[in-house]
Amino acid sequence: MSDIKTTLTTAPKALPPSDQLGFGQYFTDHMFVAKYMEGKGWYDAQILPYGPLPLDPGASVFHYGQALFEGMKAFRQADGKIVFFRPEFNHDRMAQGAERMCLEAPPLDLFMQGLHELVKVDQRWIPHEPNTALYIRPTLIGTESFLGVRPSRETMFFILLSPVGSYYSEGTKPVKIWTEEKYLRAAPGGLGAVKAGANYASSLKAALEAKKKGYAQVLWLDVEHQGIEEVGTMNVFFVFKNEIVTPALNGSILNGGTRDAIIELLHSKNLPIVERKITITEVVERLQKGELLEAFGTGTAAVISPIGELHYQGKDWVINGGQTGELSTKLYNEITSIQRGQMPDTQGWITPLV
Ligand SMILES: Cc1ncc(COP(=O)(O)O)c(C=O)c1O
Incomplete structure:
Protein backbone atom coordinates (compact mmCIF):
# COMPACT_ATOMS: atom_id res chain seq x y z
CA MET A 1 0.00 0.00 0.00
CA SER A 2 1.54 3.33 -0.96
CA ASP A 3 -1.24 5.62 -2.16
CA ILE A 4 -3.06 7.72 0.38
CA LYS A 5 -6.10 9.52 -0.96
CA THR A 6 -6.37 12.97 0.58
CA THR A 7 -9.59 14.95 0.90
CA LEU A 8 -9.01 18.34 2.50
CA THR A 9 -11.56 20.02 4.70
CA THR A 10 -13.51 22.92 3.24
CA ALA A 11 -14.04 24.36 6.73
CA PRO A 12 -10.69 24.66 8.57
CA LYS A 13 -11.20 25.34 12.27
CA ALA A 14 -9.82 28.32 14.18
CA LEU A 15 -6.70 27.40 16.19
CA PRO A 16 -7.27 27.31 19.96
CA PRO A 17 -5.27 29.80 22.07
CA SER A 18 -1.99 28.03 22.84
CA ASP A 19 -2.00 29.07 26.52
CA GLN A 20 -5.33 27.31 27.02
CA LEU A 21 -4.70 23.98 25.31
CA GLY A 22 -4.84 21.69 28.34
CA PHE A 23 -4.66 18.06 27.27
CA GLY A 24 -6.76 16.38 24.57
CA GLN A 25 -9.46 19.02 24.31
CA TYR A 26 -9.02 19.88 20.64
CA PHE A 27 -8.67 17.82 17.50
CA THR A 28 -7.09 19.05 14.28
CA ASP A 29 -8.78 19.41 10.88
CA HIS A 30 -7.98 15.95 9.52
CA MET A 31 -7.55 12.29 10.42
CA PHE A 32 -5.89 9.29 8.80
CA VAL A 33 -7.94 6.11 8.28
CA ALA A 34 -6.98 2.73 6.74
CA LYS A 35 -8.85 -0.58 6.69
CA TYR A 36 -7.86 -4.22 6.80
CA MET A 37 -9.83 -7.32 5.86
CA GLU A 38 -8.69 -10.91 6.12
CA GLY A 39 -7.94 -12.20 2.60
CA LYS A 40 -7.77 -8.66 1.19
CA GLY A 41 -5.04 -6.99 3.26
CA TRP A 42 -4.81 -3.25 3.96
CA TYR A 43 -6.86 -0.99 1.69
CA ASP A 44 -8.52 2.41 1.41
CA ALA A 45 -5.86 4.51 3.22
CA GLN A 46 -7.15 8.05 3.38
CA ILE A 47 -6.67 11.44 4.94
CA LEU A 48 -10.13 12.85 5.58
CA PRO A 49 -11.66 15.89 7.27
CA TYR A 50 -11.89 15.08 11.01
CA GLY A 51 -15.33 13.70 11.76
CA PRO A 52 -17.48 10.72 12.77
CA LEU A 53 -16.51 7.24 11.53
CA PRO A 54 -19.21 5.13 9.87
CA LEU A 55 -19.25 1.91 11.94
CA ASP A 56 -21.73 -0.93 12.04
CA PRO A 57 -23.35 -1.20 15.50
CA GLY A 58 -22.42 -4.90 15.42
CA ALA A 59 -18.68 -4.07 15.17
CA SER A 60 -16.57 -6.11 17.60
CA VAL A 61 -15.10 -2.98 19.17
CA PHE A 62 -18.50 -2.13 20.67
CA HIS A 63 -19.21 -5.57 22.11
CA TYR A 64 -15.94 -7.33 22.79
CA GLY A 65 -13.71 -4.31 23.36
CA GLN A 66 -11.21 -4.97 20.60
CA ALA A 67 -9.53 -1.57 20.86
CA LEU A 68 -5.87 -0.67 21.21
CA PHE A 69 -4.16 2.68 20.96
CA GLU A 70 -0.85 4.50 21.11
CA GLY A 71 0.21 7.88 22.43
CA MET A 72 3.13 9.82 21.03
CA LYS A 73 4.13 13.40 20.22
CA ALA A 74 5.45 15.66 17.46
CA PHE A 75 7.30 18.86 18.33
CA ARG A 76 8.15 22.11 16.62
CA GLN A 77 11.82 22.75 17.33
CA ALA A 78 13.37 26.19 17.81
CA ASP A 79 14.58 26.33 14.17
CA GLY A 80 11.07 25.46 12.92
CA LYS A 81 11.85 21.80 12.17
CA ILE A 82 9.02 19.36 12.99
CA VAL A 83 10.09 16.11 14.63
CA PHE A 84 8.66 12.93 16.14
CA PHE A 85 9.97 11.30 19.33
CA ARG A 86 10.68 7.58 18.85
CA PRO A 87 7.81 6.69 16.46
CA GLU A 88 9.27 3.21 15.80
CA PHE A 89 8.92 2.42 19.52
CA ASN A 90 5.21 3.19 19.32
CA HIS A 91 4.74 1.16 16.15
CA ASP A 92 6.53 -1.77 17.73
CA ARG A 93 4.41 -1.56 20.89
CA MET A 94 1.23 -1.33 18.80
CA ALA A 95 2.28 -4.42 16.82
CA GLN A 96 2.88 -6.37 20.05
CA GLY A 97 -0.43 -5.17 21.48
CA ALA A 98 -2.31 -6.07 18.28
CA GLU A 99 -1.01 -9.63 18.56
CA ARG A 100 -2.39 -9.89 22.11
CA MET A 101 -5.71 -8.29 21.11
CA CYS A 102 -6.17 -10.46 17.97
CA LEU A 103 -6.21 -7.36 15.77
CA GLU A 104 -4.16 -6.76 12.62
CA ALA A 105 -1.24 -4.38 13.17
CA PRO A 106 -0.53 -1.86 10.43
CA PRO A 107 2.83 -2.58 8.77
CA LEU A 108 5.61 -0.11 9.69
CA ASP A 109 5.50 1.64 6.29
CA LEU A 110 1.72 2.23 6.48
CA PHE A 111 2.02 3.50 10.07
CA MET A 112 4.85 5.89 9.15
CA GLN A 113 3.29 7.04 5.89
CA GLY A 114 -0.02 7.81 7.57
CA LEU A 115 1.75 9.61 10.42
CA HIS A 116 3.97 11.78 8.23
CA GLU A 117 1.26 12.64 5.69
CA LEU A 118 -1.29 13.55 8.34
CA VAL A 119 1.10 15.71 10.37
CA LYS A 120 2.22 17.42 7.16
CA VAL A 121 -1.39 18.26 6.25
CA ASP A 122 -2.18 19.56 9.77
CA GLN A 123 1.18 21.12 10.67
CA ARG A 124 -0.28 24.56 11.34
CA TRP A 125 -1.78 22.94 14.48
CA ILE A 126 1.61 22.21 16.09
CA PRO A 127 1.91 24.85 18.81
CA HIS A 128 5.10 26.95 19.14
CA GLU A 129 5.24 27.64 22.88
CA PRO A 130 7.47 25.76 25.35
CA ASN A 131 5.69 22.82 27.07
CA THR A 132 3.32 22.36 24.15
CA ALA A 133 3.27 19.66 21.48
CA LEU A 134 1.09 17.83 19.00
CA TYR A 135 -0.19 14.67 20.70
CA ILE A 136 -0.73 11.78 18.29
CA ARG A 137 -3.24 9.01 18.90
CA PRO A 138 -2.86 6.00 16.54
CA THR A 139 -5.75 3.60 17.20
CA LEU A 140 -6.75 0.08 16.12
CA ILE A 141 -10.28 -1.29 16.41
CA GLY A 142 -12.10 -4.47 15.39
CA THR A 143 -14.75 -3.47 12.85
CA GLU A 144 -16.31 -6.72 11.68
CA SER A 145 -20.01 -6.96 12.54
CA PHE A 146 -21.09 -10.20 14.20
CA LEU A 147 -22.32 -11.58 17.50
CA GLY A 148 -20.63 -14.50 19.20
CA VAL A 149 -17.22 -14.07 20.75
CA ARG A 150 -14.27 -14.44 18.37
CA PRO A 151 -11.63 -12.12 16.89
CA SER A 152 -12.77 -9.63 14.25
CA ARG A 153 -11.59 -10.39 10.72
CA GLU A 154 -11.58 -6.68 9.96
CA THR A 155 -9.49 -3.95 11.56
CA MET A 156 -9.56 -0.20 11.22
CA PHE A 157 -6.43 1.86 11.88
CA PHE A 158 -6.85 5.56 12.41
CA ILE A 159 -4.70 8.44 13.62
CA LEU A 160 -5.97 11.54 15.41
CA LEU A 161 -3.98 14.66 16.31
CA SER A 162 -4.48 17.00 19.24
CA PRO A 163 -2.46 20.11 20.15
CA VAL A 164 -1.63 19.90 23.86
CA GLY A 165 -0.16 21.81 26.78
CA SER A 166 0.34 20.31 30.23
CA TYR A 167 -1.31 16.96 31.05
CA TYR A 168 -2.01 17.88 34.66
CA SER A 169 -3.62 21.12 35.69
CA GLU A 170 -0.76 21.20 38.24
CA GLY A 171 1.70 21.49 35.28
CA THR A 172 5.01 19.93 36.29
CA LYS A 173 4.36 20.55 39.99
CA PRO A 174 4.42 17.52 42.31
C1 LIG B 1 -0.92 2.71 31.77
C2 LIG B 1 0.23 3.46 31.23
N1 LIG B 1 1.46 3.25 31.73
C3 LIG B 1 2.53 3.90 31.28
C4 LIG B 1 2.43 4.85 30.27
C5 LIG B 1 3.64 5.56 29.79
O1 LIG B 1 4.00 5.15 28.49
P1 LIG B 1 4.74 6.12 27.51
O2 LIG B 1 5.98 6.58 28.20
O3 LIG B 1 5.05 5.29 26.30
O4 LIG B 1 3.82 7.23 27.21
C6 LIG B 1 1.17 5.08 29.69
C7 LIG B 1 0.97 5.98 28.56
O5 LIG B 1 1.02 7.10 28.48
C8 LIG B 1 0.04 4.39 30.19
O6 LIG B 1 -1.18 4.63 29.69
Missing part, protein backbone atom coordinates in the same frame (compact mmCIF):
# COMPACT_ATOMS: atom_id res chain seq x y z
CA VAL A 175 1.14 15.62 42.55
CA LYS A 176 -0.66 13.81 45.37
CA ILE A 177 -1.05 10.07 44.82
CA TRP A 178 -3.52 7.59 46.31
CA THR A 179 -2.28 4.01 46.78
CA GLU A 180 -5.13 1.86 45.47
CA GLU A 181 -5.93 -1.24 47.54
CA LYS A 182 -9.44 -2.05 46.32
CA TYR A 183 -9.40 -1.89 42.50
CA LEU A 184 -6.88 -3.44 40.09
CA ARG A 185 -5.85 -2.04 36.73
CA ALA A 186 -4.47 -5.30 35.40
CA ALA A 187 -3.45 -8.79 36.46
CA PRO A 188 -0.91 -11.38 35.28
CA GLY A 189 -2.01 -12.92 31.99
CA GLY A 190 -4.37 -10.01 31.30
CA LEU A 191 -3.99 -6.93 29.14
CA GLY A 192 -1.87 -4.71 31.40
CA ALA A 193 1.24 -4.90 29.23
CA VAL A 194 -0.57 -3.60 26.15
CA LYS A 195 -2.31 -0.30 25.54
CA ALA A 196 -5.79 -1.81 25.33
CA GLY A 197 -8.73 0.53 25.84
CA ALA A 198 -10.05 -2.03 28.33
CA ASN A 199 -7.25 -1.20 30.81
CA TYR A 200 -8.42 2.38 30.94
CA ALA A 201 -12.06 1.36 31.36
CA SER A 202 -10.89 -0.72 34.30
CA SER A 203 -9.00 2.22 35.83
CA LEU A 204 -11.67 4.91 35.66
CA LYS A 205 -13.54 4.20 38.89
CA ALA A 206 -10.44 4.14 41.07
CA ALA A 207 -9.18 7.38 39.50
CA LEU A 208 -12.57 9.03 40.02
CA GLU A 209 -12.72 8.00 43.68
CA ALA A 210 -9.13 9.15 44.26
CA LYS A 211 -9.93 12.54 42.67
CA LYS A 212 -12.93 12.96 44.97
CA LYS A 213 -10.57 12.47 47.90
CA GLY A 214 -8.19 15.11 46.51
CA TYR A 215 -5.58 12.91 44.80
CA ALA A 216 -4.44 13.45 41.20
CA GLN A 217 -3.72 9.81 40.34
CA VAL A 218 -3.62 6.34 41.84
CA LEU A 219 -0.63 4.13 42.53
CA TRP A 220 -1.54 0.72 41.12
CA LEU A 221 -0.53 -2.38 43.05
CA ASP A 222 -0.40 -6.02 41.93
CA VAL A 223 -2.99 -8.68 42.82
CA GLU A 224 -1.39 -9.17 46.24
CA HIS A 225 -1.74 -5.43 46.93
CA GLN A 226 1.99 -5.27 47.54
CA GLY A 227 4.01 -5.05 44.33
CA ILE A 228 4.02 -1.58 42.78
CA GLU A 229 2.99 -1.50 39.13
CA GLU A 230 2.32 1.97 37.73
CA VAL A 231 1.09 5.40 38.73
CA GLY A 232 -2.07 6.52 36.92
CA THR A 233 -1.20 6.39 33.23
CA MET A 234 2.53 6.47 33.89
CA ASN A 235 5.40 4.22 34.84
CA VAL A 236 6.95 4.95 38.21
CA PHE A 237 10.50 5.54 39.51
CA PHE A 238 11.78 5.73 43.10
CA VAL A 239 15.06 7.50 43.78
CA PHE A 240 16.66 6.06 46.91
CA LYS A 241 19.99 7.10 48.44
CA ASN A 242 21.82 4.11 46.91
CA GLU A 243 19.72 3.11 43.88
CA ILE A 244 16.98 4.21 41.50
CA VAL A 245 14.25 1.59 41.19
CA THR A 246 11.49 1.13 38.64
CA PRO A 247 9.21 -1.94 38.68
CA ALA A 248 10.40 -4.64 36.27
CA LEU A 249 8.15 -5.34 33.25
CA ASN A 250 6.27 -8.28 34.74
CA GLY A 251 3.62 -8.78 32.08
CA SER A 252 0.99 -6.50 33.59
CA ILE A 253 2.94 -3.22 33.39
CA LEU A 254 3.02 -1.13 30.19
CA ASN A 255 6.46 -0.85 28.60
CA GLY A 256 6.52 2.94 28.51
CA GLY A 257 8.60 4.74 25.89
CA THR A 258 9.47 7.44 28.42
CA ARG A 259 10.43 4.76 30.98
CA ASP A 260 12.70 3.18 28.39
CA ALA A 261 14.29 6.55 27.50
CA ILE A 262 14.84 7.46 31.19
CA ILE A 263 16.50 4.08 31.86
CA GLU A 264 18.82 4.69 28.88
CA LEU A 265 19.65 8.21 30.10
CA LEU A 266 20.37 6.97 33.64
CA HIS A 267 22.63 4.20 32.29
CA SER A 268 24.49 6.76 30.17
CA LYS A 269 25.18 8.75 33.35
CA ASN A 270 26.35 5.62 35.20
CA LEU A 271 23.58 6.10 37.74
CA PRO A 272 22.44 2.93 39.56
CA ILE A 273 19.10 2.21 37.87
CA VAL A 274 17.57 -1.15 38.78
CA GLU A 275 14.47 -2.80 37.24
CA ARG A 276 13.04 -5.09 39.90
CA LYS A 277 9.98 -5.88 41.95
CA ILE A 278 9.39 -3.20 44.57
CA THR A 279 6.64 -3.33 47.20
CA ILE A 280 4.68 -0.53 48.83
CA THR A 281 5.93 -1.81 52.20
CA GLU A 282 9.55 -1.29 51.11
CA VAL A 283 8.79 2.21 49.81
CA VAL A 284 7.06 3.27 53.04
CA GLU A 285 9.77 1.71 55.23
CA ARG A 286 12.55 3.46 53.33
CA LEU A 287 10.54 6.69 53.31
CA GLN A 288 10.34 6.52 57.11
CA LYS A 289 14.09 5.98 57.30
CA GLY A 290 14.68 9.04 55.12
CA GLU A 291 16.14 6.95 52.29
CA LEU A 292 13.60 7.92 49.61
CA LEU A 293 14.79 11.13 47.99
CA GLU A 294 12.39 11.47 45.06
CA ALA A 295 9.60 9.61 43.27
CA PHE A 296 8.15 10.39 39.86
CA GLY A 297 5.91 9.07 37.11
CA THR A 298 6.97 8.96 33.46
CA GLY A 299 4.83 9.11 30.34
CA THR A 300 4.49 10.77 26.95
CA ALA A 301 1.85 13.21 28.15
CA ALA A 302 3.61 14.70 31.20
CA VAL A 303 7.18 13.40 30.49
CA ILE A 304 8.02 13.47 34.22
CA SER A 305 5.48 14.03 36.95
CA PRO A 306 6.99 14.33 40.43
CA ILE A 307 5.14 12.68 43.32
CA GLY A 308 4.93 15.10 46.23
CA GLU A 309 2.69 13.09 48.51
CA LEU A 310 1.82 9.41 48.75
CA HIS A 311 -1.25 8.19 50.60
CA TYR A 312 -1.04 4.67 52.00
CA GLN A 313 -3.36 3.10 54.58
CA GLY A 314 -4.68 6.29 56.11
CA LYS A 315 -1.44 8.25 56.12
CA ASP A 316 -0.09 10.89 53.73
CA TRP A 317 3.66 10.59 53.28
CA VAL A 318 5.42 13.66 51.99
CA ILE A 319 8.29 13.01 49.57
CA ASN A 320 11.17 15.47 49.21
CA GLY A 321 9.26 18.11 51.19
CA GLY A 322 6.56 18.05 48.49
CA GLN A 323 9.04 19.66 46.08
CA THR A 324 10.26 18.61 42.63
CA GLY A 325 13.54 16.73 43.08
CA GLU A 326 16.91 17.44 41.52
CA LEU A 327 17.00 14.28 39.40
CA SER A 328 13.36 14.70 38.26
CA THR A 329 14.18 18.25 37.11
CA LYS A 330 17.37 17.18 35.35
CA LEU A 331 15.71 14.30 33.49
CA TYR A 332 12.71 16.43 32.52
CA ASN A 333 15.01 19.15 31.17
CA GLU A 334 17.14 16.67 29.24
CA ILE A 335 14.30 14.81 27.55
CA THR A 336 12.41 17.98 26.66
CA SER A 337 15.63 19.65 25.41
CA ILE A 338 16.33 16.67 23.13
CA GLN A 339 12.73 16.84 21.89
CA ARG A 340 13.05 20.59 21.26
CA GLY A 341 16.42 20.30 19.49
CA GLN A 342 18.19 22.24 22.28
CA MET A 343 20.42 19.27 23.14
CA PRO A 344 22.06 16.82 20.72
CA ASP A 345 20.07 13.64 20.07
CA THR A 346 22.91 11.20 20.71
CA GLN A 347 20.47 8.30 21.25
CA GLY A 348 18.79 8.59 17.82
CA TRP A 349 15.35 9.27 19.32
CA ILE A 350 14.35 12.07 16.96
CA THR A 351 12.77 11.48 13.53
CA PRO A 352 12.24 14.57 11.36
CA LEU A 353 8.99 15.01 9.45
CA VAL A 354 9.53 14.24 5.78
